[in-house]
Amino acid sequence: MTDLGARESHTGGMYSLAIETHGLVKRFGRRPAVDGIDLAVPRGSVFGFLGPNGSGKTTTIRLLLGLATANSGDISVLGKEMPRSLASVLPDVGALVEGPGFYPFLTGAGNLMRLDSADRHAPSSTRRQRVHDALDRVGLGHASGKKVRAYSLGMKQRLGLANAMLRPRELLVLDEPTNGLDPQGTREVRALVRSLAAGGTTVFVSSHLLAEVEQMCTHAGIMSAGRLVAQGPLDELRSSGESHVLIHTPDVGKAAGVLSRLGLVPGDATGTGIPGNEASGRDGTLTGTGLNGMAPEAIVAALVTGGVRVRGFTVENASLEERFVSLTGEGFDVAG
CATH class of the missing domain: 3.30.70 (Alpha-Beta Plaits)
Structure with a gap:
């Protein structure tokens, strides 16, 4: 794993990994959904978290964000132990997990205003401008006054992205961010993710779409049946396959x-x-x-x-798809 260097976080202290886990385990009954993974996400990277549906990606994200409790293992996010440091870490983390949920009777802008007002760390004096800017960044400026019940799935997904970016974040966690988007919207999300990373934000993208990860990510981890079977810079993962x-x-x-x-x-x-x-x-x-x-x-x-x-x-050289198949023996959804 390439070390991208250390810097001082907004929450204090130095860290070189935006996300780090050791021996992370989560069971549902006797079945391990996450089975002892050691995840290492360099700060400043766009990290693709790859795997078929049901491989443990979303469960891992819920553990990282304190939405679920691990049976065992250690988690560090932005250099701080989780979930012990939840209150100090989450203000620097934006997230879109398992699809956005909004009030259908409110407009897009109204939903973001309400959500932002519930964030005690968000300054009220800049709220209206930040909501306006976030909607523009995801291409919803024209629909800001439309009620969410009239939004398509893709528009709701964009609104979820806007909510995750209402304030500057050190880490952005996106679970299937292109779900429901048309090809143009997918390209826009790729460009948005790259621009965020260029500004210093670490972006953690969970996806079952190989093409998306290959086109937007610098690093990747491959999940299979709850286990992390490979991780590292994208080029290294490709080159480790058979040419x-x-x-x-x-x-x-x-x-x-x-x-x-x-x-x-x-x-x-x-x-x-x-x-x-x-x-x-x-x-x-x-x-x-x-x-x-x-x-x-x-x-x-x-x-x-x-x-x-x-x-x-x-x-x-071996493609990322070939590397995935060689590691897991499974097929993979490579649709864009």
């Missing part, structure tokens, strides 16, 4: 033999250049896995020495 080569050649059979001699595992050939048809002169594509640090140029040299006519050669 493979793609060889474009009419000599697919020869290429497969060379790969085998090099200790690589040839995959299925595609195209017309299948083994036995080399005389046709038509190209096919062959994959090879198990590089184990072998230099691409060494593979190409071996192919040429072995009489393979190499017309294209590509090394493809």
Whole structure:
């Protein structure tokens, strides 16, 4: 895990991790929903909390925010022990968890005014302007006077985001923030998250949508059946997967033999250049896995020495999706 450095928090003290847990466990009956996770979220990061529905993501968030009590383990948020420091930490945390709930008979602006007035840390003198600014940031300025019962699901989701950003926050926790949004709204949320992180806010984004995490996050953690199976910078998670080569050649059979001699595992050939048809002169594509640090140029040299006519050669690093499947054995929703 990359250490992004320490700074002084609004609540006092120095910390390098915005969120940290050790051995965190939450059971419902005999079933562990969260099973001994050690989470480390660097301050200033956009951390994607990945996993299929039911993997323990929302339960973990509820534990972090003091909305549920752990059976065992330690939690630190913004450098302070939770839930002991709940009262001093939560004013610096904005959250959208399990979908927003609002008064349907009030307008969007009216709901935010009411919620902000319930926050004893929120200055009343700037309330109206802050509500106006928050609605504008999430693209609801035009609908601020409309009653929430007339809002679509996507508009309610935007209103929840606006509520989380009524005041400057050190940490923003977002549970499925693009739920119900159209493609344009999804892009706007991505841009908003990136702008918040650029301003120094740590953003913790829980999602089951792989594409969203890949496009907006700097770090990620992967949950499976209540366990944290991997975490770290996004690039490291990708690179720790297995890379493979793609060889474009009419000599697919020869290429497969060379790969085998090099200790690589040839995959299925595609195209017309299948083994036995080399005389046709038509190209096919062959994959090879198990590089184990072998230099691409060494593979190409071996192919040429072995009489393979190499017309294209590509090394493809493992995707985050492939890394997820290799760790959990499960499929993943990759829709945007």
